Amino acid sequence: MKIIRVKDEIEGGQEALALFKDQVKQGAHVFGLATGSTPNTTYQALCQSDLDFSEAISINLDEYVGLSHNDPQSYYSYMVEHLFKQKPFKHSYLPDGTNEDADEECQRYSRIIAQNPVDFQLLGIGRNGHIGFNEPGSPFDGTTRKIKLTESTLNANARFFANEADVPRYAYSMGIGEIMQAKTILLEAYGMNKADAIQKTIEGPVTPNVPASILQKHPNVYFILDEEAASKLSK
Secondary structure, eight states, rough: EEEESSHHHHHHHHHHHHHHHHHHHHHHHHHEESSSSSHHHHHHHHSSSSOTTTOOOESSEEEETTTTSSSSSSHHHHHHHIITTTTTSSEEEEEOOTTTOOOHHHHHHHHHHHHHHEEEEEEEOTOOOBBTTBOOOTTTTOOOOEEEEOOHHHHHHGGGGGGGGOOOSSSEOOOOEEEEEEEEEEEEEEGGGHHHHHHHHHSEEEEEEEEGGGGGOOSSEEEEEEETTTTTOOO
């Protein structure tokens, strides 16, 4: 476990860019990608860089159930706006939120992950310690599944929607077992509202109650944290 402390998200994006460049030099070909506000500066840095992903593959962590790729609030639209429009990949995979057959969609996405082992996985973290949409109590060996989002996650995501009632209640998410198969993992966290989750993730017991705590068991994981997110760490 390597912890990189930064003063703010801008510096964090530059540190993440350096890690992406290093991974590319080492031959990384498949990149696991995240959405939300946390990776914004990382994607900005990638878009402004000279990195070329035209022969690479991206696999996103999750997608809202019920939203099509054309929906402006879908994670597909987010990725196009923040990264793919300027840095296209040869293939970019996201769950299909319009597939109403959850078993079929989850099995399809798990096959994609198995066929394209992730070299470098980017993560954010929820206030309750979730990674992807794997909420507290999720199995550590889980594969892609349909997940009912907790109230805290719904409240955190409501800011992206015009009305709270419009926030999807379910998502398809890569499972923790699949996330842990990535060769290298980078988790970014910024702000005081992530401090508790970070302290429990890095220094607390490994428990499904804090899904991200399983990262303590990964052989090659990086954390990029600003001063506030790291403020409750004792070390």
